[in-house]
Amino acid sequence: MVRQPYLKKGSWSRDEDQKLIAYITRYGIWNWNEMPRFAGLQRSGKSCRLRWVNYLRPNIRRGNFSREEEETIIHLQKTLGNRWSAMAARLPQRTDNDIKNYWNSRLKKRVIVENNNSASSPTETKSSVEENSSDADSSMMLGIFLDSDTPGMHDFAEIAADTTFFPSGSNLSVADDDHYSMAMDNYLVSYWEIQSFLEQPQMIEGLDCEAISQNSQQWHSHHQQYYDPLHDFWVNPLI
DNA sequence: AAGGGTAACAACCGCCGGACT
DNA sequence: GAGTCCGGCGGTTGTTACCCT
Structure with a gap:
């Protein structure tokens, strides 16, 4: 019987984030299940994927939904239902998880209240969204x-x-x-920390960088629709 | 100051569909 | 066609911060 390696759960540390970013920056995404081992992470592939997609990707925006975004989400929820990934495709820089959380924690209640209000007295409700002051x-x-x-x-x-x-x-x-x-x-x-990480000796003996690089390129060609345009920004300067 | 309630959000889990063998 | 693997999706839970009493 093969013992499963220990897989860490829970919150990601800064060090883990850096390892994942540095690895993907250098080799791209080729196999979520194998990547953690090569990246020196004791995490499941799913966990890594989730962390990258929802938090570490370079061009995602979090918090402070604008009034327009709120209205879009409300409209899309009416037309699409709880298809969060479809909504995310229509809201650049927002993740499905973010949209889902925002809907569940804020917008759903607001819509219910507005519906109740419109049923009784159709007064305009004030948005709770703060200005993008930051x-x-x-x-x-x-x-x-x-x-x-x-x-x-x-x-x-x-x-x-x-x-x-x-x-x-x-x-x-x-x-x-x-x-x-x-x-x-x-x-x-920071760039410097990534650089420092990349300059470390390979952690995995016998790591076939060339093969991984080729796999990564194949993955790119097959999955271009999932790739954000900033990927080159992350990869090119470091190769 | 302490405790309870709530909001916000990060992360996990289970399921499903597509690709591959 | 069946089985397996992998990635994606949506629902749910856990944790933390904040607010109110």
């Missing part, structure tokens, strides 16, 4: 990269600025140092 904060954070003379850093910053790489949640205010450092800790896996 856009400026994100810009300030990006300034760090723009100041850098490191090749590739300007691309990094510009793309991040264009795609709201940095989540715009309320915790990301840079009004004080605590929030700023927390934001950095939680959301930034």
Whole structure:
């Protein structure tokens, strides 16, 4: 009987995030079930996939749904039902998990209340959405990269600025140092750390980088529709 | 200050469908 | 055609932070 290797569950640590990002950055996504072993992660493939898709992908936006996005979700939920992935396809930068959570925790109740109100007195309800006040904060954070003379850093910053790489949640205010450092800790896996990781000796003996690279390219060609356009940004500078 | 209730969200689980052998 | 593997999806749970009493 083959003993299953210990698989960690629960919250992801920063170190695990870095390992996953660094691995995918270098080799791409070729097999979720095999990747954790090569990446030095004691996680299931499913767990890695979920973490990447819902949190670590470079061009996802989290928190602070705009009024337009809210209305879109409400409309799509009416027409599509609980098809969260289909909704996510129509809401750029949002994940199905995020949309699902947002609907379950906020919008569902709001819609019920609005329906009840419209049944009695059709008054306009005020949206609970906060303004995207942290856009400026994100810009300030990006300034760090723009100041850098490191090749590739300007691309990094510009793309991040264009795609709201940095989540715009309320915790990301840079009004004080605590929030700023927390934001950095939680959301930034710096170029330098990835580089440092990649320069480490291969953790798996006999790792056939060439084969993995080819597998990755084949995967790309077959699954291009699932790939976000920022992938090149992550991969090219490091190959 | 402490405890209970609630909201928000990260993560897990089970199921399903497609691809491959 | 049957079996297996893998990735994706939706439902659900667990955890944490916050608010109120």
